[in-house]
Amino acid sequence: MIGPSHPARPRVPGARGDRAVRLAWLVLLLATSMMAPPAAAQGMRQPPPLPTEPPFNLSDPTVVQAGQSLFRQTCTGYCHGAEGRLSRAPALRGREFETRYLYQRIAYGFPPMPAFQTLLTPEDIWKLVAYIKSLQGAKE
Amino acid sequence: MTSKRAWSGGAVSTLLVLLFLGLAPAGAQNAGSTRLHNVDANDWPMYHRTYDSHRFSPLAQINKSNVKDLSVAWVHQPGAVVQGLESTPLVVDGVLYYIGSYNRVFALDGATGREIWHYFAKLDPVVNTLFFQPYNRGVAVGHGKVIFGTLDGRVIALDMKTGKELWAVTVLNTKKCSCNFTGAPLIVRDKVILGQTSGELPIQGKIFALKVANGEKAWEFNTIKNDQKSWGGDSGKFGGGGGWMTGSYDPALNLVYWGTANPAPDYDWGQARPGDNLYTSSVLALNPDNGDLKWYFQEVPHDDWDYDAGLGESLVLDRDGKKLLVHQNKSGFVFVYDRTNGKIQNVWPMNHVYNWVQRVDPKTGELIGRNPPRLGKPAFICPWIAGGRSWNSGSYSPKTGLWYNTAMEVCEEVTVEKQTPVTEPAAGLFFGGDQVAKHPPGGEAYGHLDARDPVTGERKWSVNFKYPPIGSVLSTAGGLVVHGDVEGVVRAYDAESGEELWHFRTGSGHRGGPISYSVNGKQYIAVPSGLGSLVLGLYPALWPEVADFPPGGALFVFTLK
Structure with a gap:
């Protein structure tokens, strides 16, 4: 056996x-x-466990604001553009993303996008997810 | 008389013995480095071709009259195209060495492109978490070795003939510092010198010298001075700096000139780093034997804009009996020094559009009328964070006395934001703000390639580009200037007039360094093509179509039919 x-x-x-x-x-x-x-x-790293549910409400304005601050600090200008506007990396503004997909993409990255799983806590990644989801209704 | 003759004879014998015992072994040891001191006209053996960083080829078989007949001899593809192809190839004895993304190194037959060997570095997965990756700007060759810094903080030496690894040493704790090596090393006699990335990280950036023989560290220079006057509080712990691009060398003075990067955080929200923040955004003159600082000049004291001194070439040139060093700061201002002592000889602006200072005193280098972004209201600043020029290099032709150099006339809106440095479990980016590209007041952003007097800045000709160019420049004794643009067109210009004589569409934009070399009496021009680069991420805010410009990676080699 x-x-x-x-x-x-x-x-x-x-x-x-x-x-x-x-x-x-x-x-x-x-x-x-x-x-x-x-x-x-x-x-490639071993994939970490699937993210659990967010520890807070993703539409809470204070969470979204914290996410915006983190978004700025993690290089928006060079990458996704200010406030998720068009850049060399995909524009994030005015687009719909599945919540879990966003979390995974931030955590694992995709070359040349860095993998943030060792740089940010899961809570911080969720804050970024909250901010990016807040952009989906943006018109310009 | 007799006794004198006897003494002379004795002296000669002694000299011979000394030569035999002392200098001969030293000479043998330095055999590889002789090629770097007296560069063969057919070769391109270091990043800027020669220690004086001229990026000039003395070859003239391809010239103004026949360049129209240039055609593709061969193409090589590095296979990994993430962030394009940013490097400058090297050629020694007809063999071309180059490096692509993910530290993939190739040795090719310079005449045919046939692969002789390749070496793909096995990289730590930490690389995928870094900001500065996966590009590399070049390798160094000498002493029978090909040496390069890696994305995961190591330095590796390969056998030049076989590509077999001779030694690999870990220099940086990349898992902790999120820093690495992306610039080409410089071999000076028995040492290899290179600097790390760190300008956007809350760490202390250094320049290192390793022994070429075994990789053992010979010295390191911390670009963050241990001085409370320069770094108030504990700000120096997170001061950034480093020296991520390649320096130059004056063998007669035995000085290496190395530019340092900006302080971290890039923007100061007020008391983020009190002091002048030495030795960031400075030019250093170092003794390559021990790393001792002979002189320095801080081009941007307390840098508030990310106006690095770590990029581009430091031109070593002599004029009117003066030993000069011409160094462009990222702000777009060109600083001309007496390279024996660092005294300013002139400062002139390469850019037409700037408001970060009113002017720079051409006699002292003092910044007059500073306009720093501050916490609160967004600030409109020119040039943008990518600089008046990025890290790409110009080229100086001793034949025309002109420096061929590019500029970006682009502004930005900066929002400064207070940030706590993150160092655990690994260093996080430390910008202290964000920025978005803007057109200059009353006009469109653009770029240009100029022919200038490097000392006075006098302009002889210019070619404008819609999209600011980010590729390095080559000039040749054939009277040519070769340069590729962001849209993927490489052109040859008349070095005297700027008239376009030839162009070729490579299919992806240009970020690397074109070179020229000769094999078996035939001249070639090698042009790395492949769009990538962090800087390019800033373009779509002004030109949305750039987001769709094709990335790529291919080395095009041209010759006469």
């Missing part, structure tokens, strides 16, 4: 055997590794 035939693995809290989520994860990882250049692929 090579491995346990009985599924004795501990259950991951929050996973609840949701195959669809795990499948989506696999697809995302696969897509990322296929798109990333070889050297980056060599350096």
Whole structure:
């Protein structure tokens, strides 16, 4: 016998055997590794656990404001443009993004976008998510 | 007389013995570096080709009369194109060495482009978390080695012939400092000198010298002076600085000239870093043997704009019996020094549009009428954070006496914001504000390539560009100036008149350095093409279409049919 035939693995809290989520994860990882250049692929980290639900209400104005401040400090001008306006990196203003996707993209990055998972706390990443989501209704 | 002759004979014998015992081994040890002191006309053996940083090729087979017949000899693709192709290739004895994104190094047959070897650095995953990545501006060659700094804070030496790793040393704790190496090292005799990134990070940036033989650290120079007058409170701990681009060298004076980067945070909300913040935004004259500071000049005391002195070339040139150093600050002002002592000889503006100061005193270098952005109301500042020029280099032709150099006439709106430096678990960006590009008052932003007297600034000709150019310049004894633009067109100009003589569309914009070399009597011009760069991220605010300009990475090599 090579491995346990009985599924004795501990259950991951929050996973609840949701195959669809795990499948989506696999697809995302696969897509990322296929798109990333070889050297980056060599350096791929083990994915951290899925982000849990945000610890605060993402539409709370104080959270959004904290996110705006963080957004400015993490190089908007060179990257996504002031207030998420058009830049060389994708414009974030006036666009709809799925919440979890935003979190993952900030945490893991995508070359040349840095991965912020070791630089920012999960709370800070959620604040950025809150700010970026606040831009989706912006007209200009 | 007899005794004198005997003494002379003895002296000669002694000299011979000394030569044999002392200098001969030293000479053998420096065999690789001789090529750097007396550069063969066919070669391009260091970042700026020669220690004087002229970026001038003495080759003239390709010249004004036949450049129209230039055609592609071969193309090489580095395979990784994230942030384009920013480097300047090197050539020694017909072999071309260059580096692409993610520290991919290639040795190619200069005549055919056939690969001789490649080396892809195995990088720590921390690289994916950094701001300064994955580009690299160049390698150094000498003593039979190819040496480069890595994105994860190491310096690696390869066997020039085989590409096999000879040594690799960790110099920076990149996981902690978020800093790394992106500039080309400079080999001076038995040492290799390079500086780190850190201008936007709450750390202390340094310049390092390692022994070429084994990578052992010979000295380091901290660009953050340990002095409360210069850095009030604990601001020096987070002072940034560093020296991320390549310096120049005067063998006669035995001085290396190295520019340093801006202080962190980039913008001061008030008492963020009290003092003049030495030695940031300065030019240093260092003894390459031990790192001792011979002289320095701080071009921007207490830099409030991110006007680095760490970029571009330091031209070593002699005129009217004076030993000069011409260095452009990121503010767009060109500082001319007596390179023996750092005394200012002249200061002139490369840019037409500026308001960060009213003027700079051409006799003392003093900044007059400073206009710093401050906390509160957004400030309108020219030139923008990318500079009057970015880190790309100009080229000086001793044949015409002209310096061919680019400029960006772009302004910005700066919003200063108080920020707490983050150093745990790793250093976070420390800008102290944000900025967005703006057109200058009463006109459109633009860029230009000028032919100027490097000492007086007198302009002989100019070519304007809609999108400010960010590629380095090459000049040749064939009377040519070669330069590529952001839209992906490389052109050859008449060095005397600025008339366009030839152009070729490479398909992606230009950020690297074109060079010229010769193999078996045939001259080539190598042009790195491939749009990328952090600076380019600032363009779409003014020109939305730039967001869609194709990235790329390819080395085009041209020759006569």
